[in-house]
Amino acid sequence: MTRDFSVRFWGVRGSTPTPGEDTLRYGGETTALEIRAGERLILIDCGSGARRFGQQLMAESLRSFDLLFTHTHLDHICGLPFFSPAYDKNFQIRCWAGHFPEPSGLQNVISRIMSPPIFPVAADTLNAVTFKEFKAGGALALGDDVSVRSIKLNHPGGACGYRVDFEGRALAVITDHEHGDAAIDAAIAAFVQGVDVMVYDSMYTDEELPRYIGWGHSTWQEATRLARRADVARPVLFHHDPCRTDDQLDVIGAAARGEHAGALVARQGMVLTL
Ligand SMILES: [Zn+2]
Numbered sequence: 001m002t003r004d005f006s007v008r009f010w011g012v013r014g015s016t017p018t019p020g021e022d023t024l025r026y027g028g029e030t031t032a033l034e035i036r037a038g039e040r041l042i043l044i045d046c047g048s049g050a051r052r053f054g055q056q057l058m059a060e061s062l063r064s065f066d067l068l069f070t071h072t073h074l075d076h077i078c079g080l081p082f083f084s085p086a087y088d089k090n091f092q093i094r095c096w097a098g099h100f101p102e103p104s105g106l107q108n109v110i111s112r113i114m115s116p117p118i119f120p121v122a123a124d125t126l127n128a129v130t131f132k133e134f135k136a137g138g139a140l141a142l143g144d145d146v147s148v149r150s151i152k153l154n155h156p157g158g159a160c161g162y163r164v165d166f167e168g169r170a171l172a173v174i175t176d177h178e179h180g181d182a183a184i185d186a187a188i189a190a191f192v193q194g195v196d197v198m199v200y201d202s203m204y205t206d207e208e209l210p211r212y213i214g215w216g217h218s219t220w221q222e223a224t225r226l227a228r229r230a231d232v233a234r235p236v237l238f239h240h241d242p243c244r245t246d247d248q249l250d251v252i253g254a255a256a257r258g259e260h261a262g263a264l265v266a267r268q269g270m271v272l273t274l
């Protein structure tokens, strides 16, 4: 019997939360991915979308899980101060980051955003949280039943991609990342080879990208090209530009399916079963 392996999208937006009438269908919360692999929970990023997930978790019996940060730009961490389980000493939340050149980078960042006058509650009230750091590029020791590997991405200040393998199925999360560095791109293609689902930074279009070189993001066209090159079954366009409306994402989704039949536009609330 195969055990459950799924990903739920609690936030799909990049840069900043974007509530409003133009983003109702795809959602305006920033990045948070709930991955369930058997009994195990892995949360990737703690953007604004994580707040509602935290409320759901409080009602579950599960009390121990891993939170993997792709990096610590605000859109990926801004949900942590509003993530109820993090304050509850009955939980154990191991928070991982692999993009810092110096040790204690993750704890320092969280302590900075959770200190007056930025935020009234200090980081030392996060009773459930332990901070764990690693260098992007290796495996993470989460336990025997699941394999989690990491890879360095091309992003200002660094970022870390993840691949989760579980009982013969695989999911990759590649955000935030700007393609164009041949060595990094080749390493990513090998890293995501053959995965069932690849969540990919599709902030821009190929036509827009020249205006944003150096901003650290990729395009939906690159998502489909990479998926074809690396034999990915379902490229999922993710980290939508805050200016992108639902109608524009419909158009992008149709165009992406023309390039790769398995392409999907990430939508808040969407669940994919691997
Ligand atoms: Zn981002």
Ligand SMILES: [Zn+2]
Pocket (backbone or CB within 6 Å): 071, 073, 155, 176, 216
């Ligand atoms: Zn970023």
